[in-house]
Amino acid sequence: MRNQSKRDIGSRFSNREDAERYRDRFKSGTRKWAHRCEVRALERALAAVGDSVRTIVDVGSGTGRFAPVLRGHAKRLIQIDFSKQMLDVSREGFSLPEDSGAYIQADARRLPLADNCAELVFCHRLLNHVQDADDRRSILAELRRISRRYVVISCLTAPTWIRAVRWISTAVRRRNPVAIAVDTSTLLREAVEAGMKETRRVPIRRVFAPCEFHILTKSLVFVVQCCIAV
Numbered sequence: 001m002r003n004q005s006k007r008d009i010g011s012r013f014s015n016r017e018d019a020e021r022y023r024d025r026f027k028s029g030t031r032k033w034a035h036r037c038e039v040r041a042l043e044r045a046l047a048a049v050g051d052s053v054r055t056i057v058d059v060g061s062g063t064g065r066f067a068p069v070l071r072g073h074a075k076r077l078i079q080i081d082f083s084k085q086m087l088d089v090s091r092e093g094f095s096l097p098e099d100s101g102a103y104i105q106a107d108a109r110r111l112p113l114a115d116n117c118a119e120l121v122f123c124h125r126l127l128n129h130v131q132d133a134d135d136r137r138s139i140l141a142e143l144r145r146i147s148r149r150y151v152v153i154s155c156l157t158a159p160t161w162i163r164a165v166r167w168i169s170t171a172v173r174r175r176n177p178v179a180i181a182v183d184t185s186t187l188l189r190e191a192v193e194a195g196m197k198e199t200r201r202v203p204i205r206r207v208f209a210p211c212e213f214h215i216l217t218k219s220l221v222f223v224v225q226c227c228i229a230v
């Protein structure tokens, strides 16, 4: 993965070393505090959507940083990621028996799950890295399709100076940084175009590039428009 000219989010974690590095950075490294902040915000977002639900799907679940929190809120947690290595690390860290968990290697643009199969679909730190607008639209459409009620997404961006520091640091280590591909307002507009509406925001951090979890539900206007179109 070193020295590759383009660091695409879909291929960035395709080896074990990168997967373990990602896990460790959030567990005990430079992103430890960010992880704690995100966990607290997710707990607030889950409290906002109400009682525990039967199934949650985490799309782009990575090393399963949120698996204990999500599983605490649902009877069954399905983790989906493009990278087998990320799923392996997740399974090793928080193993779920078959009746309460699944680890599926799949592409978020074509999820191998039935319509309305989960009450809540969670997708964090994935969409903001997806460069191609059509890919983002495909992912948003899939999140909406498999969700019976809620879709929770985020769009994290770091302040310019932090991005500059990261860029220099990755360049020094001869790695290419992963670009932030989209801003929050564009992503939310694309979510609306995919047939969802924002019902609530839960702050993840309030200073230095504030960001939130966006709780979306299916838009009735969109359903009516589709029916009319048919």
Ligand SMILES: C[S@@+](CC[C@H](N)C(=O)[O-])C[C@H]1O[C@@H](n2cnc3c(N)ncnc32)[C@H](O)[C@@H]1O
Pocket (backbone or CB within 6 Å): 009, 010, 011, 013, 059, 060, 061, 062, 063, 064, 065, 080, 081, 082, 083, 086, 106, 107, 108, 109, 123, 124, 125, 126
């Ligand atoms: C920045 S990590 C975030 C992981 C996790 N959500 C978290 O916050 O710790 C992005 C994850 O999305 C996965 N990913 C990238 N493209 C994907 C795709 N098209 N379908 C499914 N997963 C994808 C990557 O393998 C990686 O594990």
